[in-house]
Amino acid sequence: MANVWFQLMAWEFKIRDYFRPRMDIVGEVGLTTGFKVLDYGCGPGGYVLPVSQTIGESGRLYALDALPIAIEMVKKIISKNQLKSVETILSDCATGLPKDELNAVLLYDTFHDLEDQKAVLIELSRVLKPDGILSFSDHHLKENEIISGVTGSGLFELQKKSAHTYTFKKRT
Numbered sequence: 001m002a003n004v005w006f007q008l009m010a011w012e013f014k015i016r017d018y019f020r021p022r023m024d025i026v027g028e029v030g031l032t033t034g035f036k037v038l039d040y041g042c043g044p045g046g047y048v049l050p051v052s053q054t055i056g057e058s059g060r061l062y063a064l065d066a067l068p069i070a071i072e073m074v075k076k077i078i079s080k081n082q083l084k085s086v087e088t089i090l091s092d093c094a095t096g097l098p099k100d101e102l103n104a105v106l107l108y109d110t111f112h113d114l115e116d117q118k119a120v121l122i123e124l125s126r127v128l129k130p131d132g133i134l135s136f137s138d139h140h141l142k143e144n145e146i147i148s149g150v151t152g153s154g155l156f157e158l159q160k161k162s163a164h165t166y167t168f169k170k171r172t
Contacts, residue, residue: 003069025108026050028162029135034058035103038095040124041065041110042088045074051106052083060085062102066092093119097127105134108165111149112140118153125155125170133159134168 026047031037033056039047042063051061063074063086071088078086089095093116105124114120124134134156138146146166150156156168 025164026054028165029104031055036060036101038062038102038105040105040107042074043070045077048074048077048086052086057085062087062089064089064091093123095123095127099126100129102127103129103132108137111138121153121155128170130172132170136166137164
């Protein structure tokens, strides 16, 4: 049943992406060529192409999800588009990435569903470089829930609010 639900969600996202292209959201993050980025809770991979196009072949995109079907969908995108700078990670928290590795983490429409939000924020803080950013969006949460949910960990502080995302800086 979970696979059927996920397939329906992926179809819904394709419609969403047509009306609100993911590149519009990626543009708010401030990614540049060569960045190392983690798409935490990548789902069916809606951000894989726009992020990989933005960071180029010298960058690296890690697409992480807890669902094997999501990872399989992303692998199909990687194969179809011959993306050499994208890797998948099957996990519900730990990334397996080195400390201070990433320039940015995308945490979109996932936070509300996490079993252990604090553990995930600890892991994201660990893998982000000291000047790294956490780009956050979750349409299931209100603004005050977003800000308190992320800053309440003591690991991040709000840097700015954009049209579609919140940008948090890692506290040093």
